[in-house]
Amino acid sequence: MALAAELINQPGVIAAGEYSYRGDRFSYKGEMNDDMAKMAAIMCRATTMSEHMQVNMLESFCPNCGSTPPQGWIVRGPGFTVCNLGNVFAFVKNDTGTLNGLMKLMRERIGIVDSSLV
Numbered sequence: 424m425a426l427a428a429e430l431i432n433q434p435g436v437i438a439a440g441e442y443s444y445r446g447d448r449f450s451y452k453g454e455m456n457d458d459m460a461k462m463a464a465i466m467c468r469a470t471t472m473s474e475h476m477q478v479n480m481l482e483s484f485c486p487n488c489g490s491t492p493p494q495g496w497i498v499r500g501p502g503f504t505v506c507n508l509g510n511v512f513a514f515v516k517n518d519t520g521t522l523n524g525l526m527k528l529m530r531e532r533i534g535i536v537d538s539s540l541v
Contacts, residue, residue, distance in 0.1 A: 426532050427452045430513045433528065435520020437503065439513040442468055453514070467505070467512045470496060475538065492538035495529075497522065509536040 430439035431452040440451030442464035449464035478493040495508035504522065506513045508529040515525060 426511055426529075429532070430511075430525070430528070433513075433515075433520070433525050435516040435518075436525065437514050437516055438463070439511070440464065441511050444468065444471075444510055455514075463505075463512060463514070467507050468510075470498070471507060471510070492536065494536050495526075497526075509533050 427439040427441060427450065430436055436453065438451060438453030438455045438460070440449055440453075440460055440463065442449040446465065446468050449460055451460040451463070455463065474493050474496050478490050481490050482488070495506070497507070498505045499517065501517070503517055504515045504520070506515060506522065506525060506529065508526070511529060511533060513525060513529070515522065
């Protein structure tokens with residue numbers, strides 16, 4: 424939870440949190456209520472699982488090409504972007520947030536993601 428508290432203080436971040444890979448727990452900080460945070464955690468977990476499946480498919484066509492293990496994903500919409508690394512997420516306003524600094528901070532704090540946890 425300390426990372427979510429640190430992320431929420433970054434420019435443009437409107438919410439940040441963590442979820443369990445099993446999908447039964449989550450925590451968050453920022454501009455969302457418990458129901459929204461639960462939906463965000465479910466969405467992030469499902470997208471992470473999909474990312475792992477897609478990377479495994481890519482690896483079957485291109486063995487050892489550098490796509491594994493997957494580390495995270497980013498989805499950009501018209502108003503905000505969702506960044507996910509491991510089991511940590513951040514929602515960032517597009518007009519005031521900076522992804523480079525945010526992702527750098529997440530990589531420094533999380534390190535290499537152990538894909539066996541997914």
